[in-house]
Amino acid sequence: MWQARTIMVNGELMPFAQASVHPLSLGMAYATTVFEGLRAYHHPGRGEFAIFRLAEHMRRLQVGMKLMRFDRIYETDYMRDCLARLIRANAPDDDVYIRLLAYIEGIGLMATTGPVGFTAAAMPREKPKFADTGMSLGVSSWNRLSDNASPPRIKSTANYHNARLTQLQARADGYDGALMLTPQGRVSEAPIACFFMVRDGRLLTPSVTSNILESITRDTILTLYREATGRACEEREIDRSELYFAEEAFVCGTGQEILPVTSIDKLPVGDGKVGPVTAMLRQRYFDVVRGNVPDHPEWRTVV
Ligand SMILES: Cc1ncc(COP(=O)(O)O)c(C=O)c1O
Known part of the structure; x- marks a missing residue:
């Protein structure tokens, strides 16, 4: 597997181990950081890398920076050039996972709004566990954050305190992963x-x-499902007890891609195997992100 040797800080390429921020920077001290996880899929036949839905990832990052009142908001064109340079500098020979963080690097008071900095890393990422076998989820006793407190709709690192508590509890309880409920129990x-x-x-x-985080993979699945079946996925509040009526379930995200869920709270989902809708969507998803089919070229930025 290729290795991440070069990282980018504020547009400058440097050896991976040399990137740093001051421990008293606001990004560290007050979690004033927003970030994105993106993937650039390799097409060996064409020798190209295509970043999946870069425009949508940038839009989410930009709104996060705006909501957090950062002094500077990075433009999409500038960041596309930076990420292209970063990928080329690492000379990968397989898929790339990109971590892009924008933060306040200044030292100051809690309400300081700059200077703003960014770090971008291009790394290999192993195939997610459970991709073929499916995973077990446990409903967490930690509630999901609420919008008017620490909005989950922006991808701020601060929100991952909530996510991490949930994941650690799931692991302690013997599950592969967790499912969070809103404070209203949905x-x-x-x-x-x-x-x-x-x-x-x-x-x-x-x-x-x-x-929820307004996930780009979620949006991709809504589109692919509609195109494949002619029907819309229902987006609505879901009661906890509906989980136990599920015939199939899966989780999705850029990093996780699509992972089947085969049990919830130690009860089987359907027959406890990967179901046909999940399998169909996974196939379609990988065909599109990898550029194996010509559909949705607008989602793939070749770098
Ligand atoms: C809390 C949360 N929800 C959903 C997702 C999936 O989002 P996306 O599909 O945009 O990667 C992520 C991934 O980063 C996440 O952290």
Whole structure:
């Protein structure tokens, strides 16, 4: 597997181990950081790398920076050039996972808004565990953050305190992953992924007002499902007890891609095997992100 040797800080390439920020910077001290996880898929036949849905990732990052009142907001064109240079500098020979963090690097008071800096890393990432076998989820006793406290809709590092507590509890309880509920007891999302289920043959996912990150993979799946079946996925509030009626379930995200869920709270989902809707969507997803089919070229930025 190739190795990440070069990292980028504020547009400058440097050896991976040399990147640093001051421990008293606001990004560290007050978690004033927003970030994105992106993937650039390798097409060996064409010898190209295509970043998947870069424009949408940048839009989410930009709104996060705006909401957090950063002094500077990075433009999409500038960041596309930076990421292209970063990928080339690492000379990968397989898929690339990109971590892009924008933060306040200045030292100051809690309400300091600059100077702003960014770090971008291009790394290999192993195939997610559970991709073929499916995973077990446990409903967490930690609630998902709420919008008017620490909005899950922006990808701020601060939100991952909540996600991490949930994941650690799931691990201690013997599950592969967790599912969080809103303070009102509706299904929200997993710590680093969105949730889908099939009930009575229909695909359902929690609405964007269920305290979720507005996931780009979720949006991709909504589109691919509609195109494949002619039907819309239902986006709505989902009660906890509906989980136990599911015939199929999966979680999705850029890093996790699409992972089947085969049990929830130690009860089997459907027959406890990967179901046909999940399998169909995974196939379509990988065909599109990898550029094996000509569909949705607008989602792939070749660098
Ligand atoms: C909390 C949370 N939900 C959902 C997702 C999936 O988002 P996306 O599909 O945009 O990667 C992530 C991934 O980063 C996440 O951290």
